[in-house]
Each structure stands twice: as structure tokens, then as C-alpha cells.
Amino acid sequence: MRRWNGWGDESVAFALNKDALGFLAQRIGTGTPVADAEFGQASAQLKASRLPEHRLIDTSPEVRLRNALGQSLPDWLRLRYGVIDTAPDGVAYPESAQDVRELLAYAALHGVALIPQGGGTSVAGHLTAPSGTRSVAVNMTRMRQLLYLDTESQLATFGAGVFGPDLEAQLRARGYTLGHFPQSFEYSTLGGWVATRSSGQQSLRYGRIEQMFRGGSVETPAGTLHLPTFPASAAGPDLREMVLGSEGRLGIITEATVRVTAAPAYEAFHAVFFPSWSAAETAVRQVVQAGLSLSMLRLSNPLETTTMLALAGHKRIISLLERYLSLRGCKQGKCMLMIGVSGRKSLARAALREALALTLPHGGVHVGRTMGEKWKQNRFRNVYLRNAAWQHGYAIDTVETAVDWPRVEIMMRAVESAATVALALYGEKVHAYTHLSHLYAQGASVYTTFVYRLAGDYETDLARWKSLKKAASMAIVENGGTISHQHGVGGDHAPYLTAEKGRLGMSMLRALAEHVDPQQIMNPGKLLP
Amino acid sequence: MRRWNGWGDESVAFALNKDALGFLAQRIGTGTPVADAEFGQASAQLKASRLPEHRLIDTSPEVRLRNALGQSLPDWLRLRYGVIDTAPDGVAYPESAQDVRELLAYAALHGVALIPQGGGTSVAGHLTAPSGTRSVAVNMTRMRQLLYLDTESQLATFGAGVFGPDLEAQLRARGYTLGHFPQSFEYSTLGGWVATRSSGQQSLRYGRIEQMFRGGSVETPAGTLHLPTFPASAAGPDLREMVLGSEGRLGIITEATVRVTAAPAYEAFHAVFFPSWSAAETAVRQVVQAGLSLSMLRLSNPLETTTMLALAGHKRIISLLERYLSLRGCKQGKCMLMIGVSGRKSLARAALREALALTLPHGGVHVGRTMGEKWKQNRFRNVYLRNAAWQHGYAIDTVETAVDWPRVEIMMRAVESAATVALALYGEKVHAYTHLSHLYAQGASVYTTFVYRLAGDYETDLARWKSLKKAASMAIVENGGTISHQHGVGGDHAPYLTAEKGRLGMSMLRALAEHVDPQQIMNPGKLLP
Secondary structure: OEOOOOOOEOOOOOOOOHHHHHHHHHHHOOOOOOOOOOHHHHHOOOOOOOOOOOOOEEOOHHHHHHOOOOOOHHHHHHHHHOOOOOOOOEEEOOOOHHHHHHHHHHHHHHOOEEEEEOOOOOOOOOOOOOOOOOEEEEEOOOOOOEEEEEOOOOEEEEEOOOEHHHHHHHHHOOOEEOOOOOOOOOOOEHHHHHHHOOOOOOHHHHOOHHHHEEEEEEEEOOEEEEEOOOOOOOOOOOOHHHHOOOOOOOOEEEEEEEEOEEOOOEEEEEEEEEOOHHHHHHHHHHHHHOOOOOOEEEEEOHHHHHHHHHHOOOHHHHHHHHHHHHHOOOOOOOEEEEEEEEEOHHHHHHHHHHHHHHHHHHOOEEEEOHHHHHHHHOOOOHHHHHHHHHHOOEEEEEEEEEEEHHHHHHHHHHHHHHHHHHHHOOOOOOEEEEEEOOEOOOEEEEEEEEEEEOOOOHHHHHHHHHHHHHHHHHHHHHOOOOOOOOOOOOOOOHHHHHHHHHHHHHHHHHHHHHHHOOOOOEOOOOOOO | OEOOOOOOEOOOOOOOOHHHHHHHHHHHOOOOOOOOOOHHHHHOOOOOOOOOOOOOEEOOHHHHHHOOOOOOHHHHHHHHHOOOOOOOOEEEOOOOHHHHHHHHHHHHHHOOEEEEEOOOOOOOOOOOOOOOOOEEEEEOOOOOOEEEEEOOOOEEEEEOOOEHHHHHHHHHOOOEEOOOOOOOHHHOEHHHHHHHOOOOOOHHHHOOHHHHEEEEEEEEOOEEEEEOOOOOOOOOOOOHHHHOOOOOOOOEEEEEEEEOEEOOOEEEEEEEEEOOHHHHHHHHHHHHHOOOOOOEEEEEOHHHHHHHHHHOOOHHHHHHHHHHHHHOOOOOOOEEEEEEEEEOHHHHHHHHHHHHHHHHHHOOEEEEOHHHHHHHHOOOOHHHHHHHHHHOOEEEEEEEEEEEHHHHHHHHHHHHHHHHHHHHOOOOOOEEEEEEOOEOOOEEEEEEEEEEEOOOOHHHHHHHHHHHHHHHHHHHHHOOOOOOOOOOOOOOOHHHHHHHHHHHHHHHHHHHHHHHOOOOOEOOOOOOO
16 A cells, blocks of 8 residues: 555565664664654545535545645655645546646636646655645545557557556566566656656666657646647647746646657666766766657765665675775775666667777776666666655655866765755755766766755754755856756745746746636645745 | 748759659649749738837847748748748747847746747748737747767757757767758758658667757746756656647747767668569568667658659660569569668678568568668758759649558558549549658558649649648548658647547647747647647
8 A cells, every 4th residue: 555654555665674773873863753643644634625515525524634745855854854834725636637626727717726736756846835825635546547659650548647657567568568667666647747747767778758758638727738749849839848947827738649669679777986086077967968769867965875785785795896996996986877868679779789888998997787786676666765765764855956077076065065965954964875867969967966964853853954945056156057857846846936937937927827827726835935 | 041932942953854744744744833922022012010129039020031941831931932922920039048038038027929940941831920919920040059968878968049050060079969860861960850840761770869868958937947867767757758849839949959869881772673562561560669779760652652763864774773673573553662781880880780681581572782772962952852843833732640550551452542633633543652751669650741732823833732731631640640750730730639639638739838938929720829
């Protein structure tokens, strides 16, 4: 069963062994476990629903609580400490576009806000119920069918509420794949990906969701927006690009047509180590700018590399590896690069060979497939680390941005140190490490993870998070990064959006939202504060 | 010197020899040459300018006439017959963003419309001065410098009025290329490409202008819109995608930052013939869906293939080629495919080999590089055919669309036959032929050329064109195509835009334009009728 107060399924355990805990204790001190609130205790706190009845809306506290919050750290704090200060008044489960239109009419009539949601995996506060207004969470996960597959044009149309694994299973049965694998894959949905401009781990091959999303249907307060599919068009601004990233402000995506490809015959992930960050960054820039047919490039900085090796759990094997790497010049400051290739075996291998050849002048040491295959096995499992860390009294949060190449390293250092300084004011240390999760000819995404100790009470932990988040976000903005490369804006990033869109740009986005939704009932408070 | 009433430079002659004229005469009858109006005669028709003075604005009839119209067929008819029923009241030549802001203030104060223009190559009526309102054409071609080249991120920032050859020369001097080569390349500008969502002949390698345009500056009546560069972003809808295709309705693009790449070490164009359209279409679909690193695929239908061979001028060589092709199975209904490859020689050759191998099962006959190199030589020269045809009493016009694969052949036949039926009502024949100019995994652009005889008077020729254009546009819309894949909307395609954007989508675009430009002084009447 889906865990109500943390990531994923209750049956999946992810243990931190003694060595891993020792590593964390040495870095930031020993954590003190916190007693979690009970589900019943938490749901009992919900105020009575204020909604007029509707056949599609469930107002039971249990269902409301399970659809109230996402996976941002403040949402976790609410759930773990049982401080449920915000929840929708009800949850609707539409099964058709007609149901969604009915909900929009209901919302307009009663002045009720609608909060569209897929799997509730937002880490940016997209799902928080607005205070002072009645609201309904619109859970789209019953609209999950493959409605049409055009094999000639390689286009598949799905109900927007389909989860990642379900979508891939329906496509694989026909020999196709979408190839969109964000870390949230198991619990996020197609509509959510589109609404938040999601990016998957293999975007180098398959593209971001922007490139995959070819058309669809959006139900808005002003009517249905049909987005027909064209291979390309010069006929004015692209309406799809207004729906992408709209985060529920324009309406509810009910159907999405996506570009699919034949499932790859061959896939492999390899690891390469570099002696230093600067060598590694130069090498990956050259690799990505060579335009080879790779499916993934993912570069960890020295501390992330150390952390991954420390948490890997196979102490003896890792120690042998490190001795080998040391002999080859990769010592203290070494960085790990994952390279993925997919497709026809001969072409995939040729691309890998070219990429490896480009790493050699920069001291790249290819260690084969073992670590890459391990990474692949755990690609959707690593996120359970957050549950495990919490049990030992540690919080884990991440921030991410993207920036052009000249500022990548500056950004990485600025974000890590901003967080460190922010928690030093509380006398706490932060274990902050970074990887470049997505690489482009133009630059890279910069994805930083923070591990730090829990204080043990809701207010202090919320205050610590706010300090850390603000410091990291300011560092992003000041160094010319986007406030999000892959998580979206929601409520948490909204204060920083003007820095990149500008005042005129923000007013254009607001004008669009107000035109389509003059009553402002669609996910109010998100994206455009 | 630039020709005032036709394509390109006056010094470039493009002759049709006797065989070519015989071919046309046989198809659609002998043309009767029309006497062109003189420049002085035409400019004398302009009504006196109604503009208040401004230091940046030239109101002389000569300059106004040279900036009054584009390259659409109705614009040609006006110029050739000397029926100048529309022209701006003046032409401004800004040299800086500050100049543009000054023009915007002037326009707002006096209620004057602004018509931004680059090289004036629009074939969709983007430049037509609105009737009933005073207007100024804002000629951007003095803003043409490479302002900044970031070699690490492979980004170049230019003044938006830079012409194609000038842009490439400034980049090539530093070892880079943009790789954007629309047929209008020699006389179109970067800002124009962005404002109309242009696509170049090698978009398979370099992408459409949408993919190249990474940021920039737009001066709008509501202020300056700065578009910062990010490698990618999930922070809400993409403002660049609202500027792309905005056709002057939101403001004037003053600077554009584009993605560049190292100039390719190797480039080649090869020709392959197929025995039939259906074999050719299946083959190119498989080639493009294989995702090989090609730079161009361009497939002519049987009549275009015949026409290109007939107009090539080398009768004996072509006849030998046709005998050879006939022996290899490519006879009456044969189709010609151009394949371009660019980049590292080894990779380019490998991609070409893979592509050629995929054509074999469909009867593809590779005839080497000669025809491809000829095509490359003439890539920007073929457009002069329109001047030559006019001299012999023929009009040439084109329409283009894009559609998913299942409807590509249907579309091609529908557009050709709609035009044929439309002119049959005038007792005239149309020589209509088509190529797929841009190929995508999802579908293709369908580009149809019409040659027909001139009537010899303005009204009849305008009426014929209107019939033909309407019939072809209706065929596009009815068969689910976009009203433009690469030429934009302007005034000529505006009546058909609602079919693809929908009423809600159109109202969203209008709301955006009205928000930024409440006085509606920016290129009124274009894009959004």
C-alpha cells in the first residue's frame, strides 16, 4: 500500500547499515529519531468539509488526508509530525472529460478551487490547499488508458492520469516505449509531467516532456482546449508550450498524445571516474557537444561520489575499487560519471566508444558496467533513502536548477555553501552534494542534495528548512539559474519566478490565466503568486 | 541592387531555355509576357504620408515603396502591375533598442501602427500596411552585429536584423555555424525567422528556429521583455514560445541569442531515386524514424522529379540518367530523394551508409553526389525561377503544410487537385508538383508548387490567385494539416488559423496580444484577424 507519510510503497524497505550511519554521524553528527504521528491522529485534525455534495467528490477525512500533500519537505514535516494545517475539502475521481467538465461547472457555481493532481509526488508545494477558500483535489488517476496508438506516426494518446509504470507496460505490450523516467516515475503521471515540465533520466535520448508532448485536451473554465498533433508548425505561438508548465492554472489536462519510439533492443549503463571536478566537467561538456547518440550522462561531484560509495553497502568491494582508481589517478577529489546508451547494439556501442575516447585526455577511467547496472537497478529505489534517513533522525531535501556552462561550477559551489551557511546559524551541519543530472550542449542541470539532522519538533524543523530553501534559492537566482530544471514552481518556487520571467513576462502569464479562468479557481496560489 | 518588384538581386539572371519553355507550354499552354510597371510610375501612386515627423522615419515615396510589400503572389501582382493600393506612411531604420523604444513611444502617442520587418521576404502578407490607419514599417536591418559569442555554451547573440549570409559570415570567422538555411536565406533575417517560426533546409541536423532561439530581447508597448538563456527549464510556460511565431503582434525582437555549433568538417548531398511514390514515402519514413545523424531529407513526387529534370537544362545527360534509372526500375512515376549529411566525415559517411541501406528494400537507386551538389549550388538560386517564369507569362506560387504520416499522401493529392479544380473554373491548367521538404518521425511537411499562366491584367490574376489559394488552404485544413509549416500566418493564412488553434486558443493568443499592446498598434491585422 502507498505510504501516507513518506515515499512510495510501505512494503519497500531501504536500510542504512552501520557504515552508512557512521559516515553520516561523522559528517553532520548522530541523528535522533522522531516519533511519527499516526494516520488516525493526523486525519482527525482535519476540519469538517465545507463542500456542497457532488457525486464525484469524497469528503471523508481519510481520503482527504491521502490527497492533501506532496513530497516537499514542508509537506513531509506536516505528515510526519501530524500537523495537518491544510487539506482540500474533498477529493474527486473523474473518469472522463465529461466528469472533469462537471467538476469545473460545480467549482464555478460554488466558487470552489480545484487542485489537479496525479500521483501527488510534487516536491514544490503544487498540491497545498489554499487557505481561506474551499477546495477540491481532482485526482486524475482513474483516467489511465492507452486510447490510441498510431504506429505510423509513433504517437500514443493516453488518459492523463496514467502512472509511469502503467504507461510503459501498455506501450511495451505493443513494442514501444515513451522513455520518460524521472526519479518519481513509479508514482507520477503523464498529466503531471506535462503540467510541470518534467525531465527523465534518459532525456538525452528521448527528450524532455516538452519534446514528447505532441497534443491533447485540456478542460478549462472557458471551455475545452484541443491541441491537434502536427509534426511541426509555423502557425503562430505554440499553445502546447502554454499548457506545458501551466501547473493547473489554465485547466486540467485530460488526454495527452506523446511521441513514442520502438523499445530499444539494447541498453547499457557504464561508469567512468575522473581525477577532479574540473577534468570531469570539461570532459562531459565535450562529450555532450559532440552530439553522440547517448541516452544518459550523469556526473557526481566529489562529495556525491564519496557518499554514493559510502552508502553502497559493499565495503570490501568498494575499497578494492578505490585502490584501483587511486592507482589510475582518481583519488580524493574523484568524480563519477554514468553514461547510458540505448538503441541498436552496434550504434549504441559505437557511441559509447566515441564517448569513452573523449574522456581519456581528461583522465577518465572506465570501470565497466557493474556500477552502471547497479545504478539502473536502484534508479527508482534510491528515493526511498529519504524514508530510511528520517527513521534515523535525518532530513533529506534537494534543490535543482540549470545554467549555461560558464556558471555550472560557480552555481554548484554557491548552492552548497548557501545551504551550509544557512544551517550553521542553527549550529547544524549540512552534508551537501551535487550532480549534473541532465547535460546539454548549452549547459547542465545542477542538482544538489542536502542531508541534515532533524531538530525533533515541527516548528524548528520548518524554520530550518525555510532558511535552507531560501538561501539555496537565492543562490540559484543570483547566479543566473532557472528556479527549476525539472521540479516545477508550485508554491515553494513562486517567489523566485519573477527573477527569470521578468515583471512583463509574469504579467503575460497572469493575463493568460485570468483570461481562461477569470474566477481564479484553478490551483490558486501556485506558479503565479 | 535589390530588385524592387521580384526576388533577389537585379544582377542575377535565371534563364529558362527552349526545352524548359516547351515543357511548360505542353503542360499548361504558352504564356504571354506582361509588361511590368516602372518603379517611378508605381511610387508616384503612393498617397502623401500622413505622419508627424520623426528623426528615424523616412517618408519618401521611393523608400516607402521598397518597404511596402513582401514576396507573396498578391504582393507581386501589385508590384508588377503597379497597383500600389497599400503602403506604410514611412520607414524607420532603428540602430538600437533605444531607437526602437522611441518608435514605440511615438506610435503610442500618435496612434500609428508599426510593421516590423527584416528582409521583406514574407510570402504570407505579413508586411501589408493596414488600411485606415497610419503606419510605419520598422526596418531592422541596421541592427546586425554579432554582439556576443559564448564558445563554452555555444551561444551567439546578434542584432535581430542580421541577414542570413552576414550572420553566417560573422560566425564562420570564429569557426561556428548556425545552420539555418531557409530558401529565403540570402534576404531574410534572424528576427524574421524567430517571429515567423522559420525552418531551414538542414533542420534535420540543426533544428528549426524554435530549437535554435535560446533567448533575447523584445521591445513591446508594455516594456522590454528580456528572455534569459537556460539550457532547459521547468519554471512555468516558456515565454520564448510566445515570441516565436508572434509576427510582430507582441513587439519587436531587437536581439536574439541562438545556439551555434562548430562548422561541420564535412558536408555532402546525395540523390536516390525510387520507382514510385509509395515506395519512396515508406523508405523515407523508415530512414527518418531510424534517427540517423543526417542533415537533410527532401523527397520530390513524380511530377516534381520530372519538372526538375526537365528544367535542369542538360538534356543529354538527363536523358542518359533516365535510361539508367529505367533499367534499374525507376521509370514513369519515379521520385527523387536528396539526402544531406554534415559533420565528422566518418560519422557522416556511416549515417549515409545506414540510410542508403534502408532505401534498398524499397527499390532505392543511389546515383551519387552529382545531382546533390548541383542542388546545393542552386539552393538559394532556384527561387529566381519565379522571376524567369514571370518574364514568359507564368505565375509561380507555393503552399505548404505539415501533417502526420497517415495523411501525407492524402494531403499531397488533395492540395494539388484543389488547385487544379480552382483554376479549371477559369479554363486554365495548373502545373502542380510537391515535395516533402522536412521530415520528422511523426510526419512531414508537404510543399506544393503551382505554375500557371498569367491573364495579363491585375484583377483577373488576383482573382485567380485568390481562388487557388482558398482552394489549397481549404484542402489543408480539411485534411488536418497546419496552415503553415514554415512560412507563418501573416494576413493570407489568418482566416484558417482558428481551424487548428480552436476558438479558445485564438482567444488566448488575442488576450496575450491585447495585454501587451492594448492600443493594438503592433502589426494589426496579421496572425490574429
